[in-house]
Amino acid sequence: MTSVSKSAASPADLRGSNLYRVAVVGAGTLKGKEIVELLKDRNFPAIDVKLLDDDESLGQLEAAGDEMSFIQSVRSEQFERVDFTFFASDPRCTFANWKTARDQGNAIVDLSYALEDEPGVSIRSPWIERQSGQPLLPELQPGPVVAAHPAATLLALLMLRVVKAGKLRSAVATLFEPASERGQKGMDEMHEQTVNLLSFQDLPKNTYDVQVAFNMVSRYGPRSEPALDAVSQRILRHYRQIAPGAAVPSLLLVQSPIFHGYALAMYLEMEQPVALDDVAQALAGDHVEVTRGVDDAPTNVNAAGQDNILVSVSRDASCECGVWLWAAGDNLRIAGLTAVECAEAMTASRPRGQIQ
Numbered sequence: 001m002t003s004v005s006k007s008a009a010s011p012a013d014l015r016g017s018n019l020y021r022v023a024v025v026g027a028g029t030l031k032g033k034e035i036v037e038l039l040k041d042r043n044f045p046a047i048d049v050k051l052l053d054d055d056e057s058l059g060q061l062e063a064a065g066d067e068m069s070f071i072q073s074v075r076s077e078q079f080e081r082v083d084f085t086f087f088a089s090d091p092r093c094t095f096a097n098w099k100t101a102r103d104q105g106n107a108i109v110d111l112s113y114a115l116e117d118e119p120g121v122s123i124r125s126p127w128i129e130r131q132s133g134q135p136l137l138p139e140l141q142p143g144p145v146v147a148a149h150p151a152a153t154l155l156a157l158l159m160l161r162v163v164k165a166g167k168l169r170s171a172v173a174t175l176f177e178p179a180s181e182r183g184q185k186g187m188d189e190m191h192e193q194t195v196n197l198l199s200f201q202d203l204p205k206n207t208y209d210v211q212v213a214f215n216m217v218s219r220y221g222p223r224s225e226p227a228l229d230a231v232s233q234r235i236l237r238h239y240r241q242i243a244p245g246a247a248v249p250s251l252l253l254v255q256s257p258i259f260h261g262y263a264l265a266m267y268l269e270m271e272q273p274v275a276l277d278d279v280a281q282a283l284a285g286d287h288v289e290v291t292r293g294v295d296d297a298p299t300n301v302n303a304a305g306q307d308n309i310l311v312s313v314s315r316d317a318s319c320e321c322g323v324w325l326w327a328a329g330d331n332l333r334i335a336g337l338t339a340v341e342c343a344e345a346m347t348a349s350r351p352r353g354q355i356q
Contacts, residue, residue, distance in 0.1 A: 019047035020347070021082045023106070025097060026089030027051035027071050030180055030187075031111050034336035035086050042340055045347070052078055054093060079104040084343050087112050090183075098144065107346050108144035109339045113234065116146045125153045125242040126341040127287055131160050132243065142349050145342045150334035151175055151262060152238035154309055157288060158266065158325065159246050165282035167271040169321070171249035176216075176256040176263040177231070178300065181331055182207055187259050194257075208255070217255050228253055260332070261300030266325040273320045279313050283325075298328040306330055307337060 022039065026032040032053070039046055051071045072078065074097055079085060085106040087094040091114035098115060101108055108115075115121045125148035155173060162168065179190040185207050193203045193213035203211055209221025219228050226234075232253040239248065249266065256263070280290045289308040291297055298310035309329040316322025 019045050020084055021048045021050075022046045023050040023052055023078060023082045023085040023101070025052045025074055025085060025087045025093060026112070028053040029088050029090075029183055030332055031183075031335055032086075032088035034332045035088055035111070035339060038336045038340045042344070044340060044344065046084075050078060050082070053089070076100045079106055082106050084109065084346070086339055086343070087114070088339075102144065107142060107343065109342050109346075110144060110146045111335055111339050113146060113149070115144050116234075116237075118144065120144070121146055123148050123238055123241040124342050124345075125156065125238075125338055126345060127153055127338070128156045128160070128242045130286070131157060142346050145346070147335060147339040147342055148242050149235050149238045150329070150331045150338065151235045152242060153334055153338060154262060154264065154327070154329050155235070155249060155251075156239055156243040156246060157309065158283065158311070158327065159249060160243060161283050161285065161288070162268060162279060162325075163247070163282075165270075165278045166274040168247055169269045169271050171247060171266060171268050172252075173249045173264060173266040174252045174254060175235075176254050176258070176265075176300075177228070178256065178258050178260050178262060178331060179212070180260045181231075190257065190259065212255055212257060214257055216257065218252065220255070228255060258300050260330070261303050262327075262329050262331050263298075263300050264325070264327040264329075266327070267316065268323045268325065269319065270321045270323065274323065276313050276315060276323070279323055283311055283313070298326055300328050303328040303330050305333065307333060309334075 024032050024035050027036060036049065036051065039049060051069050052074045053071045054074065074093065079101040082101070082104065083106065085101045085108050087098060087108065087110045089112055091112045094110060094112040094114035098108055098110070116123060120143040122143065123146045159171065179186040189204055189207040190212050193211060196203050197213055205221060207224065209224040210217055232251055235253070236248065236251060284290045287308055288311055290311050290313065292312070296302065298312055303310050309327055311325055311327045314324045316324055
């Protein structure tokens with residue numbers, strides 16, 4: 001079954017047009033749904049969007065553009081005559097299918113992080129490339145791209161901008177991880193733990209292997225994969241990749257009892273005292289909104305669905321050179337925007353309408 005009515009156009013009709021064919025693997029996941037929504041919101045030039053996933057999501061009805069589509073199984077023939085494939089699936093599914101997509105000529109954008117150590121794969125964040133003033137030149141045959149971890153993008157954007165207000169001595173960040181970073185299973189387990197705690201029942205611990213409802217932890221149980229330390233290491237690894245030369249903050253990652261959206265507390269110690277207005281002015285710009293009032297203060301609730309990172313600035317009570325940032329950002333939105341913007345950048349190296 002085709003995914004949108006426009007896909008009835010034949011390959012011959014598409015040659016010379018300005019449209020591509022797209023596949024989203026993991027279309028039933030939280031990231032996959034975000035990708036499909038953003039392709040429409042950003043008017044990505046797609047004539048056809050195939051929604052693919054594993055057995056759990058088969059037959060599920062999802063919106064694809066202005067039409068409704070059933071999620072189909074991931075099979076090798078699904079990658080034929082496709083220009084772009086987004087892997088929003090679990091790493092296992094990405095590993096099993098990405099080479100098939102590559103061999104069919106698909107440009108690949110990976111949100112599962114499965115390909116981050118593969119030869120020829122780059123980790124990219126277009127927001128940070130623009131902020132650094134060093135956008136990557138289009139490649140004639142671009143290799144697969146891993147969309148940078150959203151927390152790495154959030155941290156890098158703030159760190160690259162704050163130095164415009166003054167010389168930085170040190171930075172320490174505490175990042176509060178939401179359940180949605182573990183996908184629907186993570187959110188479901190946090191919900192079930194919450195319900196069971198209130199009804200005095202045993203807690204399910206298949207995903208985190210520890211209590212996360214009404215609790216904050218700096219490590220998961222030993223049976224949980226990936227470990228929270230491994231996630232923290234990935235964030236810093238991606239940070240160094242997308243913002244080489246930028247000061248690297250000390251980072252503590254904490255699993256928090258929230259379903260969606262990152263919250264961040266960052267302490268900055270400057271070489272000299274700086275005015276808070278100067279810090280706010282340095283931070284403000286594309287994708288960062290500095291808030292000043294109580295009603296619009298950064299929270300993971302206020303940040304949900306927004307393209308911007310919300311930030312407030314305050315003085316440290318014990319150090320005249322110390323500044324605190326309190327920030328919040330929609331983790332799924334940032335990840336989705338990073339992936340779709342990577343694909344948009346890759347269109348420069350692909351003949352538009354050339355069906356593989």
